[in-house]
Amino acid sequence: MVSQEMPRDASGAGASFINDPRIRGLIYQAVLFVLLVAFVYWIFGNTVDNLRRSNITSGFGFLNSRAGFDISETLISYSSNDTYKWALVVGLVNTAVVAVTGIITASIIGFLVGVGRLSENWLIRKICMVYVEIFRNIPPLLVIFFWYLGVLSALPQPRESIALPFGAWLNNRGFFLPAPIWGEGAWLIPVAFLLAVGLCWFVARRAHQRQAATGEQFPVFWTSVALLVGLPLLAFVAAGFPLTFEFPKKSTFNLLGGTQIRPEFLSLYLALSFYTAAFIAEIVRAGILGVNKGQTEAAYALGLRRRPTLRLVVVPQALRIVIPPLTSQYLNLTKNSSLAIAIGYPDLVHIGGTILNQSGHAIEIVAIWMVVYLGLSLVMSGFMNWFNAKMALVER
Amino acid sequence: MEQTNLAYARTEMAADERPPSKEQGVVAWLRKNLFASVPDTILTLVGLVIVAMILPRVIDWAFINAQWTGTDRSYCATVAQGGIQPDGWSGACWAFVGAKFQQFMFGQYPIDQRWRVMLAGAIFLALLVPLLIPSVPRKLLNAVLLFGVFPFIAFALLVGGVFGLPFVETARWGGLMVTLVLSIVGISVSLPFGILLALGRRSKLPVIKLVCVIFIETIRGVPLVTVLFMASVMFPLFLPAGMTFDKFLRALIGVAIFAAAYMAEVVRGGLQAIPKGQYEGAASLGLTYWQTTGLVILPQALKLVIPGIVNTFIGMFKDTSLVAIIGMFDLLGIVRQNFSDANWASPQTPITGLVFAGFIFWLFCFGMSRYSIYMERRLDTGHKR
Numbered sequence: 001m002v003s004q005e006m007p008r009d010a011s012g013a014g015a016s017f018i019n020d021p022r023i024r025g026l027i028y029q030a031v032l033f034v035l036l037v038a039f040v041y042w043i044f045g046n047t048v049d050n051l052r053r054s055n056i057t058s059g060f061g062f063l064n065s066r067a068g069f070d071i072s073e074t075l076i077s078y079s080s081n082d083t084y085k086w087a088l089v090v091g092l093v094n095t096a097v098v099a100v101t102g103i104i105t106a107s108i109i110g111f112l113v114g115v116g117r118l119s120e121n122w123l124i125r126k127i128c129m130v131y132v133e134i135f136r137n138i139p140p141l142l143v144i145f146f147w148y149l150g151v152l153s154a155l156p157q158p159r160e161s162i163a164l165p166f167g168a169w170l171n172n173r174g175f176f177l178p179a180p181i182w183g184e185g186a187w188l189i190p191v192a193f194l195l196a197v198g199l200c201w202f203v204a205r206r207a208h209q210r211q212a213a214t215g216e217q218f219p220v221f222w223t224s225v226a227l228l229v230g231l232p233l234l235a236f237v238a239a240g241f242p243l244t245f246e247f248p249k250k251s252t253f254n255l256l257g258g259t260q261i262r263p264e265f266l267s268l269y270l271a272l273s274f275y276t277a278a279f280i281a282e283i284v285r286a287g288i289l290g291v292n293k294g295q296t297e298a299a300y301a302l303g304l305r306r307r308p309t310l311r312l313v314v315v316p317q318a319l320r321i322v323i324p325p326l327t328s329q330y331l332n333l334t335k336n337s338s339l340a341i342a343i344g345y346p347d348l349v350h351i352g353g354t355i356l357n358q359s360g361h362a363i364e365i366v367a368i369w370m371v372v373y374l375g376l377s378l379v380m381s382g383f384m385n386w387f388n389a390k391m392a393l394v395e396r
Numbered sequence: 397m398e399q400t401n402l403a404y405a406r407t408e409m410a411a412d413e414r415p416p417s418k419e420q421g422v423v424a425w426l427r428k429n430l431f432a433s434v435p436d437t438i439l440t441l442v443g444l445v446i447v448a449m450i451l452p453r454v455i456d457w458a459f460i461n462a463q464w465t466g467t468d469r470s471y472c473a474t475v476a477q478g479g480i481q482p483d484g485w486s487g488a489c490w491a492f493v494g495a496k497f498q499q500f501m502f503g504q505y506p507i508d509q510r511w512r513v514m515l516a517g518a519i520f521l522a523l524l525v526p527l528l529i530p531s532v533p534r535k536l537l538n539a540v541l542l543f544g545v546f547p548f549i550a551f552a553l554l555v556g557g558v559f560g561l562p563f564v565e566t567a568r569w570g571g572l573m574v575t576l577v578l579s580i581v582g583i584s585v586s587l588p589f590g591i592l593l594a595l596g597r598r599s600k601l602p603v604i605k606l607v608c609v610i611f612i613e614t615i616r617g618v619p620l621v622t623v624l625f626m627a628s629v630m631f632p633l634f635l636p637a638g639m640t641f642d643k644f645l646r647a648l649i650g651v652a653i654f655a656a657a658y659m660a661e662v663v664r665g666g667l668q669a670i671p672k673g674q675y676e677g678a679a680s681l682g683l684t685y686w687q688t689t690g691l692v693i694l695p696q697a698l699k700l701v702i703p704g705i706v707n708t709f710i711g712m713f714k715d716t717s718l719v720a721i722i723g724m725f726d727l728l729g730i731v732r733q734n735f736s737d738a739n740w741a742s743p744q745t746p747i748t749g750l751v752f753a754g755f756i757f758w759l760f761c762f763g764m765s766r767y768s769i770y771m772e773r774r775l776d777t778g779h780k781r
Contacts (some may be wrong), residue, residue, distance in 0.1 A: 032604055046636050049637060119439070120436065121436050139715070140718040140729060141717045141721075142717060142753060150747035154747065335620075339721075363633065366625055366626050369618065369625075
């Protein structure tokens with residue numbers, strides 16, 4: 001019998017240690033690490049050198065000096081005597097405003113168009129398709145310019161403002177709305193609303209418990225609507241109608257009074273909403289198509305009607321498909337709001353750019369931008385992940 | 397035995413009857429697709445109102461009322477605005493686009509040198525089109541020519557300074573040419589880097605993985621505008637004194653970094669879809685890491701993510717318009733710059749220019765998305781999971 005000679009030595013003596021994958025891995029990582037550190041050191045040295053030569057102090061101390069520029073649109077109080085830091089906060093608030101309003105509007109339009117693309121109706125289907133195909137294939141910046149330069153600045157001068165219902169006006173300086181002035185006792189209304197929210201939660205819980213125990217159903221939705229509308233209304237009446245409006249008045253050159261929504265905000269908001277809505281529509285469509293047809297058929301076989309089928313079977317499953325891509329669209333919208341700089345809406349990037357030009361602190365400003373946007377992304381994706389986990393299929 | 401009498405039965409086939417009118421023809425189609433029920437009818441009417449509100453106006457503006465020829469702004473302005481059009485006129489000012497067309501395509505590129513751009517474009521098309529049509533043979537040679545040889549030709553043609561071609565500085569580049577150069581170079585650079593980053597992110601070596609994750613997530617978490625600002629204001633600070641980099645190149649690096657991070661995530665999706673058996677099979681054949689990756693994993697993974705790659709490319713093509721913000725003149729930037737040309741400034745100029753630029757962007761993006769759908773169908777070999 002010839003027995004084959006087996007190598008006794010499992011550790012592979014004889015083979016060079018260079019061929020050990022673990023050692024190789026360590027070497028690769030060490031090389032990468034050293035290269036990276038050398039690169040950062042080189043960049044850092046150059047930067048320090050360059051800054052010293054152009055007499056720019058580094059560090060975030062400049063944030064406490066006086067800003068000295070005005071901001072056209074502020075939600076929180078700001079004057080040119082405030083610090084750079086406060087100016088950046090104002091910018092961040094403006095970013096948040098346009099992002100939140102944009103996300104809400106884009107979701108509504110996107111949902112309608114997405115459902116419309118699956119409509120039985122040929123005409124609606126085609127209109128929605130044309131909408132999606134147009135807006136998906138055009139840069140968002142162009143859409144912003146389209147609204148800003150093409151539509152809003154082509155509106156008439158303040159002297160020839162277009163009158164709209166309810167005392168609102170439209171001209172090339174923006175959209176003028178009557179400003180509400182709350183009188184005495186108006187605080188009752190938000191209190192009543194909060195109370196209504198609490199009651200709704202309570203009702204929903206009790207109804208759920210009762211249905212689980214006895215099988216009896218309770219019209220939670222309509223009760224909630226009645227509570228949410230009725231209680232604040234009751235408070236409004238009880239406080240003696242504490243609301244008056246200040247209407248914008250036409251004068252020779254401009255409209256006075258009222259609330260002005262500036263064209264910069266309007267165009268950014270409209271553009272972001274319309275652009276993102278096209279993507280959301282596609283996501284909604286994919287979500288609905290992604291629910292197996294058998295699910296609907298099984299629900300019908302169990303005797304559910306069309307509406308409960310949609311509400312209890314199709315939508316919860318579609319949501320599960322929709323939420324992750326929807327999150328990234330919301331993040332995209334938030335990031336795209338930085339395009340505000342192109343038309344001068346004072347968001348974080350625009351105000352940061354102004355500070356950068358004034359003070360020359362490029363590195364600090366870019367770092368602030370990145371940290372803030374990264375933070376926003378993390379917060380938003382954290383929230384959506386939590387929501388997603390709540391929605392996810394609980395598998396046994 | 398009884399003979400069955402079949403005299404009452406037909407001996408020849410009856411002629412086909414027409415299908416019921418409710419099932420076929422225009423009326424049936426209308427009933428089924430537009431007026432199936434009361435809500436459906438209401439929806440149709442709403443849709444008709446929308447179409448009737450938008451479509452005639454658009455056609456009127458873009459074609460019937462449009463001003464097709466002209467030499468200055470007076471052709472596109474009303475009498476009150478100092479032009480020749482009647483009051484209340486509203487129409488596209490295509491004359492403006494016509495007059496500026498060369499600029500929209502080439503920017504300030506010297507007029508007598510523009511043949512170089514066109515030649516580069518023609519060579520690119522001649523190499524790209526056969527690569528995109530699946531039935532044309534010699535794909536490998538074609539790809540080598542396009543990705544290996546063409547960049548040098550294009551560089552020599554566009555930048556010049558060699559073979560007796562005069563040097564053209566990138567500050568004079570502009571228009572569609574810049575948009576195309578930025579997006580094509582950006583994508584060709586970002587694809588290999590994206591693949592490396594994706595492999596790094598899936599690597600078992602912690603340092604490499606960490607570096608890749610930080611890079612990808614940072615870039616994906618911030619807007620392109622900030623990356624471009626970083627490229628345009630921070631890169632000069634990073635370099636030793638006296639060393640400068642071309643502004644165009646800086647923008648190009650910014651765009652490529654941004655696209656690479658997105659590409660990495662697309663490629664990672666493909667890598668994750670490859671079953672573990674493929675790695676094990678390759679390992680059992682004794683292939684090294686790079687052999688496994690190059691010969692077994694990537695060919696399958698990349699094929700799976702072609703639609704994703706094309707989508708990234710479309711996104712990037714659109715995103716190049718953002719370089720207008722850091723003061724470069726791509727198609728959108730140059731169109732916008734021309735709005736302030738006193739010779740052509742009129743209320744209709746901006747919207748006409750934007751519609752034109754939008755149409756060009758739309759053509760490219762729509763074309764790419766259709767091609768991606770076509771490739772997706774073709775490559776669908778059935779083992780989709």
